[in-house]
Amino acid sequence: MSATTTVAAVIRTHALGKIYSPGSEAEVVALKDVELRIDRGDFVAIMGPSGSGKSTLMNLIGCLDTPTSGQYECDGVDVSTLDAEELAVLRRDKIGFVFQGFNLLPRMSALENVAMPLGYAQVPPAERLRLAQEALVAVGLADRAGHRPSELSGGQQQRVAIARALINKPPIILADEPTGALDSKTGEEILALFKRLRDEDHTVVLITHDAEVAAHADRIYVMHDGELHVQGAAA
Numbered sequence: 001m002s003a004t005t006t007v008a009a010v011i012r013t014h015a016l017g018k019i020y021s022p023g024s025e026a027e028v029v030a031l032k033d034v035e036l037r038i039d040r041g042d043f044v045a046i047m048g049p050s051g052s053g054k055s056t057l058m059n060l061i062g063c064l065d066t067p068t069s070g071q072y073e074c075d076g077v078d079v080s081t082l083d084a085e086e087l088a089v090l091r092r093d094k095i096g097f098v099f100q101g102f103n104l105l106p107r108m109s110a111l112e113n114v115a116m117p118l119g120y121a122q123v124p125p126a127e128r129l130r131l132a133q134e135a136l137v138a139v140g141l142a143d144r145a146g147h148r149p150s151e152l153s154g155g156q157q158q159r160v161a162i163a164r165a166l167i168n169k170p171p172i173i174l175a176d177e178p179t180g181a182l183d184s185k186t187g188e189e190i191l192a193l194f195k196r197l198r199d200e201d202h203t204v205v206l207i208t209h210d211a212e213v214a215a216h217a218d219r220i221y222v223m224h225d226g227e228l229h230v231q232g233a234a235a
Contacts, residue, residue: 048223096165155186
């Protein structure tokens with residue numbers, strides 16, 4: 001990359017902090033002055049044990065919670081300036097969520113699960129299904145469109161969840177322990193899919209407690225007692 005090339009930050013935090021029950025005996029300092037910049041096309045892992053603060057940071061990055069202090073810009077937008085409705089629109093358009101438990105609706109087909117977010121965006125039904133089919137093709141599940149989650153393997157269900165996360169073409173994919181419910185071979189396949197998404201200019205943020213999973217990312221951050229440390233480039 002040349003020195004004159006400008007890369008846009010899609011995630012940028014400054015002195016980001018989160019305190020639960022401030023001023024009470026139950027006060028918990030979950031995040032302390034987190035400085036983080038993630039650019040478009042990055043594949044980053046945020047690693048740490050339970051209680052380290054990584055889930056709190058994920059919730060702030062995903063605009064599912066608000067910080068106690070500091071600033072967060074999501075794709076150039078200062079989220080502190082947004083009301084609840086505007087935050088919901090930002091989550092819908094900017095962030096695709098992938099969870100360990102897949103979070104698919106059991107009575108819907110794979111195609112219907114993937115198309116569901118487009119309903120909130122008021123996309124016409126026929127267009128929803130066309131785009132959902134394209135998303136399933138992109139994750140290698142074109143032949144499973146009519147299957148319900150119970151008729152799919154764990155790896156296939158996670159691919160459906162990834163297709164659903166991609167349906168609004170968000171710049172950020174936020175994946176919380178996405179391989180936690182999968183066997184190691186299937187987990188490797190899902191991580192390879194994230195690498196492909198990175199190569200297609202998505203920004204992938206992987207939340208994990210597993211160092212072997214984190215090693216697939218291009219850069220690793222480690223959370224410890226609410227503080228964020230750069231581990232450096234993954235091997």
